[in-house]
Amino acid sequence: MGECRDRELVRGDSPGRVRQVRPNVSSHARSRALGCGTLKAVERVTEGARKSDWDIASAGHDPADARGPADGPEADDDAEYEAEPGGERRSAEPLRASWQPAGTAPPERPRRTGVKKFTAAFGWRVYLVPILLVVTALVVFDTTRDPGTTDTAAGGARGGGDGGAPQSDPVATEVPAEQVKLDIPTAELPEGGDYDKTGKGTWHVVPLDENSGERAGKSGRLYTYTVEVEDGLDPGSFAGDDSFAATVEATLSDSRSWPGTGDVSLQRVDDTHPAPDFRVSLTSPDTTKQLCGDVIPFESSCYIGSPHERVVINLSRWVRGAKAFSGNMALYQQYVINHEVGHALNNGHVGCAEDGALAPVMMQQTFGVANDYVAQLNDMPGGDRGAVPADGKVCQPNAWPVPQPKGD
Structure with a gap:
């Protein structure tokens, strides 16, 4: 030890x-x-x-x-x-x-x-492994998700015709018309193309072609009319005389137009006719004001009776339309023709009869389709006072006196 x-x-x-x-x-x-x-x-x-x-x-x-x-x-x-x-x-x-x-x-x-x-x-390395797993999962999710879910969730799939979706972004996209609130002021002229504000105050008759001059309607009194354009207007702003004349005749020959009532027939004639019943005339804004007056401070069209018997179509409205029609130029042009010719056939202004229904063609839809607003304009001195009641009714735009003709 x-x-x-x-x-x-x-x-x-x-x-x-x-x-x-x-x-x-x-x-x-x-x-x-x-x-x-x-x-x-x-x-x-x-x-x-x-x-x-x-x-x-x-x-x-x-x-x-x-x-x-x-x-x-x-x-x-x-x-x-x-x-x-x-x-x-x-x-x-x-x-x-x-x-x-x-x-x-x-x-x-x-x-x-x-x-x-x-x-x-x-x-x-123990702490690095879960981080790498998370990053890998995110990369896999991003590469495998549907590529259209981001760009097209709000507007649906972007079509490239029958061949499927396009492979690159479009260079131009459409701009849809904004929905117009019909119960607010809509009488102002919309934005749009250029037009001549002044003409010469005289008109020339657009001649017939081989496809023109047919009678529309088989019953009632026959009314004849010419299609005329004010001298001095740039034809480029309204696509030319022939285009305007063709639109007028096609509208008045439609079964939804006045001949569809069975009360009248209409026929287009040229300057060889001795005395047409009325003259559908495309007219500059300045000349329109001279003929129709400017009591209501908005661009409008009108009918001038004897001895002129002239249906005055305001060039500014023909080019730009009216806000109540939400950019539908064809529908507005059909409306303004039928409305002003309705005056030549002794029809006066009326208001919206049923809330939410199609507006009567004799309603002043150039200004709007809400009774309260149109009545307010008519109450101005020189306006068509009392023609439209301020009863709160609002209609939908309509171009035809007979929206549903018999047999359709």
């Missing part, structure tokens, strides 16, 4: 650690010199600070790795052999000893869980 007390404590270490003094003797001689059966192991501590096996394990390394090649050829002498407490050390056993007395169980080292082992083995 005296030999056991001669072991050297390492300065600065705890009493539980000893420093193995390795004289240059054989392994067998060392075992004889320190052959105490009460010693369990001798831990070899090198000069300087050395981490415990626990510290090395917490860094993710096996304690045996810390004693790798640096221990040289004698590394085999340090194999993990343990002597039974109180027993004799065999000559093949290394010199490893501790201060642990015989019969005392060695302290159990805390075992590392799977998560701790994984974290210790891979370090910062």
